[in-house]
Amino acid sequence: MRRLYENLIQQHVAHYQQMLFLAGPRQVGKTTISLTAQALTDRLTYLNWDNQDHRKIILDGPTAVAHHMELSGVYVKKPILILDELHKYRRWKTFLKGFFDTYRNQLHIIVTGSSRLDIYRSGGDSLMGRYFPYRVHPLTVAECVRTAISHTDIHPPTPIESTLFDALFEFGGFPEPFLNKDKQFSHRWKQLRKEQLFRGDIRDLSRIQEIDQLELLSELIKHQAGQLVNYSNLANKIKVSVDTIRRWINTLSSFYHCFIVRPWSTNISRSLLKEPKIYLWDWSDINDIGKRAENFVASHLLKAVHFWTDQGLGNYGLYFLRDKEKREVDFLVTKNNQPWFLAEVKYGDNTSISRQLEMFQQQTKAKHAFQIAINKEFIPVDCFSYHHPVIVPAKTWLSQLI
Structure with missing residues (x-):
């Protein structure tokens, strides 16, 4: 199926010279999306750091990569270079800066990564001004019904088939389990992805040695999705320090396993200023229907604020509201640092509206x-x-986002 981000690449290549960074969780479709750039060029070159032959070309330096791409040739459409998982190279930033500064007028560069590319920006010269980042998310209601890119944040409502909506809610938005719609396949896919994340990506790219304890933390988080993060409680259960729990949650967030939503306090009397709430990138991991519903909407909103911000429509943020009397609204979305809309999630079709919304x-x-x-x-x-x-239907409201 066509992804929203394919049009994003097309738009970027047509208007910008900067490198395009595609970052997002493992198996979200970044490589597949980037390879659709084949239609935009006379010559596409794909180099994956995990491929030993490709790695050797990269290690030989910018000149070797340019020679491999045959950049000395003449092309009607600029060549495109895709560098997959390059952040695993310790000197990736220095390599990119040198390559881009030398050959920027001769090609377009797409860089993909299954961890936040910013966490490896240490040492060397800055890449500031040389790239535009785009965060790739799983499929959502809006992307199932519309992949065209517009210059507005909110779109007209578009109906989604009930079978697609139900599959999205049950199997999640990662392309393979969503398209297969098979529980047995989904369980096997999730297990393999989990092993690759913890025993591959995190073990190789972080300094964390206690992988078993980190996996236990991920299980505890799964059962606490949508709740306030109690760092002390988690530390006691896993037998590590509170600082370690904070660091590990940051690591899990960096590899797109979970994300946190912080409380908004401006203009809120007796607001809560402490712990954030935590959610999973894959809402289908959550068994409790009510918690999954909240995470489902949280993921849609995170994708929206990321996409709107990355596209340059403004500065968007995602928060929740809670005061010391424990009155709460699930989400607040801000636009250019000003409250824009509130969202409270209910699984059932309630006839009475939450009093907290009005307050x-x-x-x-x-x-x-x-x-x-x-x-x-x-x-x-x-x-x-x-x-x-x-009170609005999720099928209508979510279709108006991204």
């Missing part, structure tokens, strides 16, 4: 306030035309 909308002055009903049927109505708290 926090008044405090934050957010333009919209939504109660998202996961199992409510699609309605062809623009949810963002309402400025007071409303």
Whole structure:
């Protein structure tokens, strides 16, 4: 199936000279997406650091890579170079800077990685101004019904087939399990991906030796998705320090296993300023339906704020609201550091709206306030035309995002 990010590459190559960085979790489709650039060039070269022959070419330096690409030739469309998992090379940043500064007018460069590319930016000269980053997310409702790129953040509602929505909720948005829609395949795929993440990527690229304890932490996080992170409690269960738990959660976030959402405190009386909430990139790992529903929406919102920001539409952020009386709204999305809309998630089709939505909308002055009903049927109505708290179908509301 066609991905939203294919159009993003096409747009980038047409308008920008900077390198394109595609970062995202393992098996989200980065390599497949990047290889669609074949249609945009007369010569595409793919080099994967995990391939020993490709690694040798990279280690021989920029001149060797240029020779391998035959950059001395004449082309109607600029050659494109894809560098996959290059961040595993200790001097990847120095290599890229030298190569880009020498050959920038002769080609386009796409760099992909299954960990946050920024965490390896140590030593050497800065790449600032030489690249634009794009974060690749799993499939979402909106991407299932629309892959065209526009210059607006909110789109008209578009219906999604119930079978697709149900498969997305059950199997997650990673392409292979979503497309297979088979529980046995999904279980095997998840186990293999977990082994590759912990026994491969994290072990090789971090200094963490206690992989078994890190895996235990990931299991505990799975059961606490959508809850406040209690670092002390996790430290006691795993028998490590609180600082170690903080560092390990940061590592798991860096490899796109989980993500944290922090509390918003501006304009909130008696707001909570401490612990964040934690969610998984793969919401299908969560067995509890209510928790999965909240994580499902959290993942959609994270993808939206990342995409809108990466595309240059503004500076977007994802937060939650909670005060010391434990009154809470699941999510607040900000636009250019100002509250934009609130979202409270309910699995069932509740007829009564959360009182906290109205209260926090008044405090934050957010333009919209939504109660998202996961199992409510699609309605062809623009949810963002309402400025007071409303109950909306997830199938409608999520289709208006990314």
